[in-house]
Amino acid sequence: MTHEMSMSLSSVAVLLGMGAFHGVNPGMGWLFAVALGMQEQRRTAVWRALLPLGAGHALAIAAAVAIAVLAGIAVPLHDLRWPVAGILIALGASRLIRHRHPRWVGMRVGMAGLTLWSFLMASAHGAGLMVVPVFLAMAVAGHGEHHMMVASAPVAAIFATLVHALGYLLVTAVIAVLVFEKLGVGLLRKAWLNLDVIWAAALIGTGAITVLM
Amino acid sequence: MAQWRPDQSFYPSPKMAMEAPAEKIAYVSLLNSNESSADALGVVDVDPASSAYGRLIGQVDMPNAGDELHHFGWNACSSCLCPYSPHPHMERRYLVVPGLRSSRIHILDIKPDARNPRIVKVIEPEAVMRGTGYSRPHTSHCGPDGIYMNAIGSVDGGGPGGIFMMDPETFELKGAWEKERGPQFLAYDFWWHLGHDTMLTSEWGTPDMVENGVNPELLLAGKYGHAIHIWDLAKRRHQQVLDLGAEQQMALELRPSHDPNKTYGFVGVVVSLKDLSASVWLWHREGANGNGAWKIRKVIEIPAEPADAERLPPLLKGFGAVPPLVTDIDLSLDDRFLYVSCWGTGELRQYDVSDPFQPIQTASVRLGGIARRTAHPGQPDKALNGGPQMVEISRDGRRVYVTNSLYRSWDQQFYPEGLQGWLAKLDVSDGGGMELDPKLFLQLDRMRPHQVRLEGGDASSDSYCFS
Numbered sequence: 001m002t003h004e005m006s007m008s009l010s011s012v013a014v015l016l017g018m019g020a021f022h023g024v025n026p027g028m029g030w031l032f033a034v035a036l037g038m039q040e041q042r043r044t045a046v047w048r049a050l051l052p053l054g055a056g057h058a059l060a061i062a063a064a065v066a067i068a069v070l071a072g073i074a075v076p077l078h079d080l081r082w083p084v085a086g087i088l089i090a091l092g093a094s095r096l097i098r099h100r101h102p103r104w105v106g107m108r109v110g111m112a113g114l115t116l117w118s119f120l121m122a123s124a125h126g127a128g129l130m131v132v133p134v135f136l137a138m139a140v141a142g143h144g145e146h147h148m149m150v151a152s153a154p155v156a157a158i159f160a161t162l163v164h165a166l167g168y169l170l171v172t173a174v175i176a177v178l179v180f181e182k183l184g185v186g187l188l189r190k191a192w193l194n195l196d197v198i199w200a201a202a203l204i205g206t207g208a209i210t211v212l213m
Numbered sequence: 214m215a216q217w218r219p220d221q222s223f224y225p226s227p228k229m230a231m232e233a234p235a236e237k238i239a240y241v242s243l244l245n246s247n248e249s250s251a252d253a254l255g256v257v258d259v260d261p262a263s264s265a266y267g268r269l270i271g272q273v274d275m276p277n278a279g280d281e282l283h284h285f286g287w288n289a290c291s292s293c294l295c296p297y298s299p300h301p302h303m304e305r306r307y308l309v310v311p312g313l314r315s316s317r318i319h320i321l322d323i324k325p326d327a328r329n330p331r332i333v334k335v336i337e338p339e340a341v342m343r344g345t346g347y348s349r350p351h352t353s354h355c356g357p358d359g360i361y362m363n364a365i366g367s368v369d370g371g372g373p374g375g376i377f378m379m380d381p382e383t384f385e386l387k388g389a390w391e392k393e394r395g396p397q398f399l400a401y402d403f404w405w406h407l408g409h410d411t412m413l414t415s416e417w418g419t420p421d422m423v424e425n426g427v428n429p430e431l432l433l434a435g436k437y438g439h440a441i442h443i444w445d446l447a448k449r450r451h452q453q454v455l456d457l458g459a460e461q462q463m464a465l466e467l468r469p470s471h472d473p474n475k476t477y478g479f480v481g482v483v484v485s486l487k488d489l490s491a492s493v494w495l496w497h498r499e500g501a502n503g504n505g506a507w508k509i510r511k512v513i514e515i516p517a518e519p520a521d522a523e524r525l526p527p528l529l530k531g532f533g534a535v536p537p538l539v540t541d542i543d544l545s546l547d548d549r550f551l552y553v554s555c556w557g558t559g560e561l562r563q564y565d566v567s568d569p570f571q572p573i574q575t576a577s578v579r580l581g582g583i584a585r586r587t588a589h590p591g592q593p594d595k596a597l598n599g600g601p602q603m604v605e606i607s608r609d610g611r612r613v614y615v616t617n618s619l620y621r622s623w624d625q626q627f628y629p630e631g632l633q634g635w636l637a638k639l640d641v642s643d644g645g646g647m648e649l650d651p652k653l654f655l656q657l658d659r660m661r662p663h664q665v666r667l668e669g670g671d672a673s674s675d676s677y678c679f680s
Contacts, residue, residue, distance in 0.1 A: 026296070026301075027299045031296040032296040034296070035295075035296040035297075035678055038679055038680060039408055039473075039680075041474075106297060106410030107297060107407060107410055107473070107678060108408075108409060108410045108447075109297070185225040185226065185679050186225065186229055188225050188301065189218075189223065189224065189225070189229075192219050193217060193218065194217050194301075194302045
């Protein structure tokens, strides 16, 4: 860990927690893993789906954080809060009004297709964007309000991405296996709470906290 | 308003949907026998515990005359639970009701009062044609990623017919669906195998081939549709033609297996030029994993029935026989029973298709018919015309509803004395067998019922991504 960045225990916990929150959402991957298992009637199909789902999700986080790192070269970190907060709140508000996401894939999906699907779902839902303020907080804590050190930023970005992806993947794997082996998809009818509203609230809340940062 | 839990009429699998509660309301499209009056959507009480059981308890007249209401569908259904495009908190709330002749599309809201749907949007014919490049919208299915509809014609009344999409919340038209049409030109029905990203389409005729009645010259020349088309549902590309041969005229209703893992389904053929028989064909995919080429074969053939010429309409007098005219088929949610309507001979057949390659007939019920005019047990002294046509099965497979109108100009050719509309219900026994419910027989003076949709979904309204 570079000394400029503050990888506090709390930021790790927040990153893991956000990953877990993303993983719980049936629309983020575990349900697809279960469906592929049911389609092939083999549990290995569930396990096989986890890697591309995790990779796609991690890529979405990495892409959002990378954009923040690049922006951080040009703009003082403290000022970056404003556009990030603005985008988060706008995205959250739009999701409260309408639920849209990309559509192009079907049930017959290969590993590359599943990775891309996971990347697009995470990106469209603002999963990566939600992580950016945590990353910024880490960077600001390490640096004060100055520009980010170019050398240390990628390491921090990769760390933040991996910690988040770990949280996501653990929860995705546990739920997918549990539903496939024990619970069955019938539970969807009762247990699939409308996370869109909570998700939108999370985006808006994260945006608000970013401003106060 | 956002829903907290999934719509409770959505089920992940067809097996789970069979546990659904029995419907208490049926919606039915009603063609006005007077062409200059408006068609309507009717609401029928089908709750046996109700004092209004079997009666028309609501009727929404369309704003214009001459629509020719025909098929209709829901804005959202069980396919909203599909994992690749989940929208579990949509509501099954709107009926999409196209006019097959006018090209006008109506959106009806059933939420405030399921017994009194309200028209909330009307898309005028010009807008439909401008927004899709098609005319004469026909079938509507709620897909995982929006409403899919098809149309049998192009804007000028010729071809090609095809598929277009509509937003399930705003009902904005999203344009033609196909990216690569291949040789497809004629259209009638469409449906899919969601588990295999496969779309199927069937063939009737272009508007100029059907709107003035069946054209005997075109028919005898084998010009009506006789093929089904296989498409890549995700890539929107034509993949394969399954041609039944030109003597098999009009390949209409498509009933794919409801189990998304299976790769077979049934299509009904109206008439064979060889002997006036009708038939049902099975499409299936070869290969251990169901990944090979698609094939098709005839699995049911229903012969024409000899009849005196004086009992026959002018179109059939020369033949001395009544063709069965299989105009609709329907498959129960467990993929076990196939119901086959013979609109000409006035018969509804039930087949056990547990082995889809070898259907076994398990029951037959007679009602109406060109020559027979079989009465309903609820009114045994009244000869009926028309025959079982559109057939709909309840989700649990216990009840079957049939109506007797086909299409205005064709009704006139086959039942020229004037088709009297009726809707009947049959009760299905465990393990096969069915009988008419004497208490549910709705006769309508001015209206001719066509498709029935059951409250909460039925055997041709929903599709599933989990088996």
